[in-house]
Amino acid sequence: MRDVCIVGGGTAGLAASIFTARAGLDTLVISEGPSPSSSRTQSGDDGGESILARNASLENYPGFPDGVDARRYLQLTREQARNAGAEFELGRVTRAEPIDEDDLEAGFVLETEGGDPIETRRMIAASWSDSEYLVPLDVGRIQRGSKHFVDTDDAGRTAVDGVYAAGRLADEPHQAIVAAGHGAKVGLAVIHDSDTNFYHDWVAPEGYFTGRGREVPPGCEEIDDQERRARDERARGRLLEAFAEPLDEVPTMHPSVEQD
Numbered sequence: 001m002r003d004v005c006i007v008g009g010g011t012a013g014l015a016a017s018i019f020t021a022r023a024g025l026d027t028l029v030i031s032e033g034p035s036p037s038s039s040r041t042q043s044g045d046d047g048g049e050s051i052l053a054r055n056a057s058l059e060n061y062p063g064f065p066d067g068v069d070a071r072r073y074l075q076l077t078r079e080q081a082r083n084a085g086a087e088f089e090l091g092r093v094t095r096a097e098p099i100d101e102d103d104l105e106a107g108f109v110l111e112t113e114g115g116d117p118i119e120t121r122r123m124i125a126a127s128w129s130d131s132e133y134l135v136p137l138d139v140g141r142i143q144r145g146s147k148h149f150v151d152t153d154d155a156g157r158t159a160v161d162g163v164y165a166a167g168r169l170a171d172e173p174h175q176a177i178v179a180a181g182h183g184a185k186v187g188l189a190v191i192h193d194s195d196t197n198f199y200h201d202w203v204a205p206e207g208y209f210t211g212r213g214r215e216v217p218p219g220c221e222e223i224d225d226q227e228r229r230a231r232d233e234r235a236r237g238r239l240l241e242a243f244a245e246p247l248d249e250v251p252t253m254h255p256s257v258e259q260d
């Protein structure tokens with residue numbers, strides 16, 4: 001039984017998983033694999049494929065003054081989620097239902113194409129553009145044209161306790177930073193509802209709290225200057241390595257565009 005299962009390892013799902021895993025929740029991200037037209041099909045990476053893999057140059061994501069290769073961004077975000085403790089599995093979720101109709105606290109079971117069922121106490125649907133597997137749960141879906149969106153409150157909670165939706169599937173605007181921010185917000189709602197005391201998720205300089213006679217709040221950490229420099233060194237090293245060479249992946253084309 002997982003604490004939280006996130007369906008969809010795209011922009012929103014990855015952000016949610018970083019937060020829930022950092023809060024100590026046992027987090028599984030299950031995501032459909034790359035489409036046949038993706039240059040990642042053979043890579044063996046189990047991170048699933050975001051629609052952002054179709055982007056040619058990601059230029060409106062804060063923090064990258066001249067833009068970033070969208071596939072590189074996704075790769076690094078998956079790595080960050082793994083570092084935080086999230087686990088990944090490839091698979092298409094086909095059905096979700098309560099383990100016990102009369103007791104949603106008992107959690108949910110997710111069926112996957114060809115895989116073993118997954119049991120989870122809470123689930124986040126971050127699976128733009130598929131929500132068919134939620135039909136048995138009656139979460140409330142809104143149809144617009146050929147697309148279905150999941151009806152949620154501000155924090156991504158659906159009409160069913162324990163079931164959340166994040167990103168474009170929750171009718172958020174179609175930009176990566178918005179989906180990521182929403183994923184983070186929904187992750188925080190899951191943490192809150194799990195009674196995990198992890199509100200801030202901050203790293204502060206030594207003395208920031210204790211220097212005022214205050215306890216370091218749950219989810220916060222104080223680090224001294226030596227540790228700060230060590231973390232900065234590690235972070236710069238990883239980014240220099242990651243960006244040293246262009247990535248050998250190309251944008252995934254829209255499935256209806258014929259290619260040679």
Ligand SMILES: Cc1cc2nc3c(=O)[nH]c(=O)nc-3n(C[C@H](O)[C@H](O)[C@H](O)COP(=O)(O)OP(=O)(O)OC[C@H]3O[C@@H](n4cnc5c(N)ncnc54)[C@H](O)[C@@H]3O)c2cc1C
Pocket residue numbers: 007008009010011012013030031032033047048049050051052053054055056057058059060061091092093094126127128129130133166167168169173174175176177179
């Ligand atoms: C061509 C193109 C260019 C773009 N360029 C930009 C840009 O420059 N800037 C910008 O901000 N945004 C851009 N976007 C939009 C951006 O990619 C999306 O808004 C963002 O990725 C939405 O995030 P999401 O997490 O909601 O969905 P996604 O990132 O698509 O993630 C959904 C995940 O769910 C998985 N999934 C779906 N169904 C299932 C299922 N049944 N079971 C398991 N997994 C499932 C998918 O495999 C995927 O991993 C672009 C989009 C496209 C198509």
